[in-house]
Amino acid sequence: MQHSRRVAVIGAGAGGLVSARELSREGHHVVVFERNTQIGGTWVYSPEIESDPLGIDPNRTRIHSSLYKSLRTNLPRELMGVRDYPFVPREGEDRDPRRFPCHREVLKYLEDFANEFGIRKLVRFRTEVVFAGLEKLGKWRVEFRCENGDFDYDIFDAVVVCVGNFSEPHVAEIPGIDGWPGEQVHSHNYRDAEPFRGKVVVLIGYSFSGMDISEELNGVAKEIHIACRSAKTELLGTQSIISNASFHPMIKSVCEDGTVVFQDGCVISADVILHCTGYKYHFPFLETNGIVTVDDNRVGPLYQHVFPPALAPGLSFIGLPFKAVPLPIFELQSNWIAGVLSKRIALPSKEEMLADVKAFYEDLEVLGKPKHRTHELGDDMPVYCNWLATTCGCPAFEEWRKQMYIAIGIYKMANLKTYRDDWQDDKLFCQAYEEFSKYTYK
Structure with missing residues (x-):
């Protein structure tokens, strides 16, 4: 019962x-x-x-x-x-x-x-x-x-x-961040690219939101620097679809003069750190x-x-x-x-x-x-x-x-x-709609 x-x-x-x-x-x-x-x-x-x-x-x-x-x-x-x-x-x-x-x-x-x-x-x-x-x-x-x-x-x-x-939001822990003079934003509060126009942006994370947002920033931001886990860095650097983006390992530290230091020793001066960190x-x-x-x-x-x-x-x-x-x-x-x-x-x-x-x-x-x-x-x-x-x-x-x-x-x-916009797999989609035809809700 x-x-x-x-x-x-x-x-x-x-x-x-x-x-x-x-x-x-x-x-x-x-x-x-x-x-x-x-x-x-x-x-x-x-x-x-x-x-x-x-x-x-x-x-x-x-x-x-x-x-x-x-x-x-x-x-x-x-x-x-x-x-x-x-x-x-x-x-x-x-x-x-x-x-x-x-x-x-x-x-x-x-x-x-x-x-x-x-x-x-x-x-x-x-x-x-x-x-x-x-x-x-x-x-x-x-x-x-x-x-x-x-x-x-x-x-x-x-x-x-x-x-x-x-x-x-989950936010990355960055040594020296309390004294860093730039702006920080989490992707939770990202709506469009316009606030980042002409700025040098460091984007942390390259999962789904990071991919989408970095593509939107392309042509709007002055520079885009993407920090992601080291296993991804070399591969993504060769496959990048973003013309003015550079891939780096994760951030090592930031400084009071506005610079960002990556784990590979690369140093850049940035305006914004955008946390796409989940x-x-x-x-x-x-x-x-x-x-x-x-x-x-x-x-x-x-x-x-x-x-x-x-x-x-x-x-x-x-x-x-x-x-x-x-x-x-x-x-x-x-x-x-x-x-x-x-x-x-x-x-x-x-x-x-x-x-x-x-x-x-x-x-x-x-x-x-x-x-x-x-x-x-x-x-x-x-x-x-x-x-x-x-x-x-x-x-x-x-x-x-x-x-x-x-x-x-x-x-x-x-x-x-x-x-x-260009993915097509007619066989799989035909199988899907054959399955959907079993149900009466239209």
Whole structure:
């Protein structure tokens, strides 16, 4: 017999919306808490930036979204949607039919998804969760600030954390930075290239945002110096698509005269350091008495990136894995959580889950993978998705998805400037749309 639970979902971004649907389908009573005025989370673009462009002042004005104005997806839309509601081109005003659409199209997809499955009625807008902690008898107390500024609370059987991972900047540690006279900005507060016109910019990091932003700065900034880990430097220097960019190893130090010294001894005078250095997991509202911690960006201990063994199934997390395809993972993780809460799916014992986590951490050490990359999937994403699918009794991760994920990764690195507009693989796309034809949602 399945059990219906009362579940708090924190956040109405992509993870929260998908979680709300899966939990509701399982028969649970769901309340979604969203501090902003609309759904979409990080996909809601704002031209505003925070009062501290570096994003480290705890008293700064906060902007949730990290989108820059020109952002387009770095994955094809066919990969991005949930299984039974594909992210296909749709007709309508201001729709973007491109295979790699702009951020506004992703938000429209999420709005379509919420409307299709009746999720909006589950969301309490302008309601910020300020505390979530375990009460007696396994219940969870969730305290929140209401739209009128008053505080209130509610009691739930379970809490699902879906607050995303793109709002609390991680900043590089640079010796001498306190005396450096130049400007510092985190990519969280980058919107367009114009503020950097005519300036010498040192950009730290060359992952997805670093690639996009450095290309935008090309022809606007006077010079672009890209600092990235030494293993990438030589290769990127020969493959650079940016005419006035130089690649360097990481910064060794900065000086009061405005110079920046790189680890290879190169010295340049710079106006701006732009940190494209990613984000930190941040759950200021969550109280677990030290059971769940964030240590060097490892959230743990978590069984399969979702359940803390000592608090399962009452507490769970959606969307921690990165270098992955978000929504399909959200869907599988949410289905697993919903099934566990209803007792359709059994979790291993606490001891077995802790042993699994311990073995996972040991494997990371053997592979030489640092702690801050604990939740990175990358090439392991299909294996993780298939594990979730098997556990949930869902169809396996389709072969075309796996092949498309691999193929675009390879093509992207060889064609950084043009991959969004010239990548074609008719066989894979035909397989995708053949799969999509099984579903009735248009």
